Amino acid sequence: MEKWEYKTLKFKTGGFLGGKIDEYEFQEELNIHGDEGWELISCFDTTQSQGTSRDIIVVFKRRKMVQM
Template sequence: MELWEYRTLKYATGGFLGGKIDEQEFQDELNEYGSQGWELVSCFDTSQSQGASRDIIVVFKRKK
């Protein structure tokens, strides 16, 4: 039986009305987790209002 471990990260978009993240920094961090054997399985935002995003939630998994 395969065993998995999971890691969930939250990235704040900043600002009272929602904001942006640095795309290159975000990509670099995803690549860093990938180089450690983590596989991205889900990425979604949490809504704030009027289409703005409050946070971005990222879920990774890897074999134990």
């Protein structure tokens, strides 16, 4: 049976009303985790008020290494 492990990251947004994120930094962070074997399975924002985003949440998974 396959086993999985999960990792969750939170990225803060900026700007006067929120919702802005450094796309280059975001992409670099995703690539770093991809190089470590993590697969992005979900990405969503958390709402602050009136539809503006407070945080971006990303969820990764990878096959758990079983030690024998």
